[in-house]
Amino acid sequence: MKKTFEDSSKLPKDFEWSSTEIQQFQKDFLMWYQQEKRNLPWRINTDPYRVWISEIMLQQTRVDTVIDYYYRFMEKFPTIQALAEADQAELLKTWEGLGYYSRARNLQSAAQQIMAEFAGEMPQTAAEIVTLKGIGPYTTGAIASIAFNLPEPAIDGNVMRVVSRLFCLSEDISKPSSRKVFDEKMRLIISYEAPGDFNQALMDLGSAICTPKKPDCQSCPIQKYCRAYATQQQENFPVKSKKIKPKDVFLVAGIIENQAGEYLLAQRPAEGLIANMWTFPMIEVSQEFFKELQEKWQGPKANDKQLTLDLVAEESPAIFSNLPVVWQKRHFSEVTHVYSHLKWHVLPFYGRALKNFPMQGNEMWVNQEAFPDFVFPKVQHKLIESWKKS
Incomplete structure (x- = not known):
């Protein structure tokens, strides 16, 4: 049975919203996503292989750049088996220009792992997905929620920015220890009916509206729920320490x-x-x-x-x-x-x-x-x- 927050007693005592507010928030947000979601090639269906490849490509890379690479990659390596058996030089040549080449090598290692340990099928639980080479908590959450409809948070920079403003969280997003706080908040508000759409809505919102500088709050579908907007502190969140110079x-x-x-x-x-x-x-x-x-x-x-x-x-x-x-x-x-x-x-x-x-x-x-x-x-x-x- 899917978990909901119909009973407010299940919520933490210090949580700002009631179960009714959470449900309305989810409804408003998902309605916006259905109307405004970006038309992207990996969203044509929820095939776990397509989701996995797209999420790895999108790490540290702009969506516009990824699209052509995604088409070429899927044409050359249309299945997990094709990726597992690919010549590595050909794989890296297909990846050439995307940078962070360890991503491509890890993809192939994980594909070989899937062939050997999961009979060639993408594992279907978060606990198993995270064991694959090159897949961390964010990619695990994305695959689990989008491909298998599991209520797992997919927390990247965009999502942390949105959630930090939504609740005025003061945790430094550059510190690994802060992830637990964001994970806890996400598990309270994520839709158990459509977790994949909910995670992708957060990604789209952070990319197009809740931007690092000068967020477009007037166009935000969840403006009325946002504490940072209510207190005019949008520019103060997220909290992030200065990046170490290379x-x-x-x-x-x-x-x-x-x-x-x-x-x-x-x-x-x-x-x-x-x-x-x-x-x-x-x-x-x-x-x-x-x-x-x-x-x-x-x-x-x-x-x-x-x-x-x-x-x-x-x-x-x-x-x-x-x-x-x-x-x-x-x-x-x-x-x-x-x-x-x-x-x-x-x-x-x-x-x-x-x-x-x-x-x-x-x-x-x-x-x-x-x-x-x-x-x-x-x-x-x-x-x-x-x-x-x-």
């Missing part, structure tokens, strides 16, 4: 071309950031050495006619002195890329190989036309663009 990492990249017009690519290690992906060779250096290279090797910019004249064999950036390469006298513009906890500063240099030289096991000469066959991280695309502009 650590700066300084690297030098070599865009090395051989006499056949091929470029040297290096594959990243199997573990760690952008694992198994391909880039121009890069090496980490100190900030001091990075600045020294910036200042010493910022010679006059070359155009096509001057390019050969702008190469010199007698000198080279010290970092590349062990290679039989003729280096351009200058570096390109600094390329930067921010990961969740790191900010990469990359100084790229162009050089031509004078002769063949021993390569590492993870290196390969590749013709430019074959670049689309390799899985490149975003930073590699930025390096290529910098090189082309130069």
